[in-house]
Amino acid sequence: MNRELLAGHRPGAFPGTFSVEEVYVSEIQAMPSKSSEVRGNATPAPAVTRAAAVLDVLAESASGRLTLSDLARELGIPKSSTSNLLQALEDAELITRLGSDYALGVKLVELGAAYLSRRDEVREFYRFCEEAPVLKGETVRIAMLDGENVIYLARYEGHPAVRLTSNIGDKMPVSLSAVGKALIARLHDHDLEQLFPDDAELPTLTPKSLRTGRELRAEVTGIRSQGYAFEDEESTLGVVSLGVAVPTHGSHGPSLGVSVTALKATFSDGQREAMVQELVGLSKMLGNPMG
Structure with a gap:
């Protein structure tokens, strides 16, 4: 078992x-759940919202990995802003770098397991x-x-x-x-x-x-x-x-x-x-x- x-x-x-x-x-293939317009909209906490949007985009990617340019285009925000978001998420192990690509990180597995176990x-x-x-x-x-x-x-x-x-x-x-x-x-x-x-x-x-x-x-x-x-x-x-x-x-x-x-x-x-x-x-x- x-x-x-x-x-x-x-x-x-x-x-x-x-x-x-x-x-x-x-x-x-599953249909995307959110549009790029929604991901790029301003909110009272734009950094948190955009960070969550990065995770959404990676989760919906057919290959599970995207480049900085891909993510910036999907999010509808400048590369410089996207790069800062990716660095913060990588530091937190929420995403991982695979060469020039980015993918979801192991920390998400740990968080999900903790949620379910409780x-x-x-x-x-x-x-x-x-x-x-x-x-x-x-x-x-x-x-x-x-x-x-x-x-x-x-x-x-x-x-x-x-x-x-x-x-x-x-x-x-x-x-x-x-x-x-x-x-x-x-x-x-x-x-x-x-x-x-x-x-x-x-x-x-x-x-x-x-x-x-x-x-x-x-x-x-x-x-x-x-x-x-x-x-x-x-x-x-x-x-x-x-x-x-x-x-x-x-x-x-x-x-x-x-x-x-x-x-x-x-x-x-x-x-x-x-x-x-x-x-x-x-x-x-x-x-x-x-x-």
């Missing part, structure tokens, strides 16, 4: 693709998976809703037939993940329509991926009635996933969910029932850790 709190982020690609035995599924939900997530008769042999993840995406917070690996190639901290569109579908099913219909109007074009990874907001919202009714979401080869051919939302009390705290993956070829109704039962148990424990 591999306990993984934080792995190196592979920027610019949709995570959540898998390798099934010897087959690796290629990833597609979350009670993550610790309890691992404990439950280790003791669950079915889940202890599978790949299980806990994720947090972030707008139209989910962010994976932790991953438990028993001895699964499906190996994840995604990294903790990566984002995945909700329409391509069972846990994402389970989480948006809790939203009010009005909010769902705002996020995913009928003609909204969704990102796709396989021929079975949902393509429009109408298709995604059509699944919500079934998810609400059965209490879990099913992702059927929509992110990776040959792989299915089940997802359950963690119950919340009031409006405070993040929207969390849990999911498990399986091979489509060997997936049975009995396996589905057992996995859902344990996922529901896990979600209830995370939603009410005091019992």
Whole structure:
């Protein structure tokens, strides 16, 4: 079993693709989350905002590394200002220099690991998976809703037939993940329509991926009635996933969910029932850790 709190982020690609035995599924480029105009705007704390923007740009880069000129152009600020920012970030080990390029630094890994290790939900997530008769042999993840995406917070690996190639901290569109579908099913219909109007074009990874907001919202009714979401080869051919939302009390705290993956070829109704039962148990424990 591999306990993984934080792995190196592979920027610019949709995570959540898998390798099934010897087959690796290629990833597609993610759309940038911010424009250069936004990054360059003045704020009450421009140095901090611009430093954070540098990290955003590097995280979104397909190669994971950019030159001073590239960063200055993306940020929309002079090279001299960019150089000063990069020097300060390098001194803090938040970025590292690779020849003439810059990349994210090891300090970010340490900070991310520290954040996750202090979350009670993550610790309890691992404990439950280790003791669950079915889940202890599978790949299980806990994720947090972030707008139209989910962010994976932790991953438990028993001895699964499906190996994840995604990294903790990566984002995945909700329409391509069972846990994402389970989480948006809790939203009010009005909010769902705002996020995913009928003609909204969704990102796709396989021929079975949902393509429009109408298709995604059509699944919500079934998810609400059965209490879990099913992702059927929509992110990776040959792989299915089940997802359950963690119950919340009031409006405070993040929207969390849990999911498990399986091979489509060997997936049975009995396996589905057992996995859902344990996922529901896990979600209830995370939603009410005091019992």
